[in-house]
Amino acid sequence: MTRTRRDLESPAGLVIREFRIEEYEQLLELWCNAGLPFKPKGRDAKQSIAREIEQPNAVFLVAEMDGCLVGSAFGTHDGRKGWINRVAVLPRCRRQGVATALVEGVETRIRAMGIGIIACLVEEWNSSSLQFFEENGYTLHKDIFYLTKREDDHI
Numbered sequence: 001m002t003r004t005r006r007d008l009e010s011p012a013g014l015v016i017r018e019f020r021i022e023e024y025e026q027l028l029e030l031w032c033n034a035g036l037p038f039k040p041k042g043r044d045a046k047q048s049i050a051r052e053i054e055q056p057n058a059v060f061l062v063a064e065m066d067g068c069l070v071g072s073a074f075g076t077h078d079g080r081k082g083w084i085n086r087v088a089v090l091p092r093c094r095r096q097g098v099a100t101a102l103v104e105g106v107e108t109r110i111r112a113m114g115i116g117i118i119a120c121l122v123e124e125w126n127s128s129s130l131q132f133f134e135e136n137g138y139t140l141h142k143d144i145f146y147l148t149k150r151e152d153d154h155i
Contacts (some may be wrong), residue, residue, distance in 0.1 A: 071087075
């Protein structure tokens with residue numbers, strides 16, 4: 001039997017809140033410790049994230065416990081569909097409901113913006129994220145191909 005988000009209780013003292021750009025260095029440390037690949041000279045540069053969090057379609061959440069960032073989840077929408085990305089949780093805090101609380105926070109905020117479809121892109125090698133999203137009600141579509149066109153490799 002697979003777990004559902006309702007089966008999990010968030011850890012005591014967990015706070016889900018908006019990310020603040022002053023926490024950028026802590027965020028990078030979180031991503032490093034969580035094993036999340038990122039591009040600090042491109043799309044994940046401080047100035048890029050600062051610009052993104054000011055957009056009305058952006059939802060950048062962090063999970064905090066005892067004053068320490070233990071997780072992140074970012075969301076945006078294009079007017080039709082919401083997107084969740086940058087979900088990361090420190091290894092010591094995994095399987096405790098942190099990611100679920102973060103994703104639910106992003107979903108709630110995106111739905112409040114009038115968006116009824118929420119999606120995420122997960123790389124094939126990331127089996128734990130694939131499992132997480134499927135266990136949380138997301139449908140895997142093996143018939144969709146993801147293509148990008150980038151100005152350079154840093155983006």
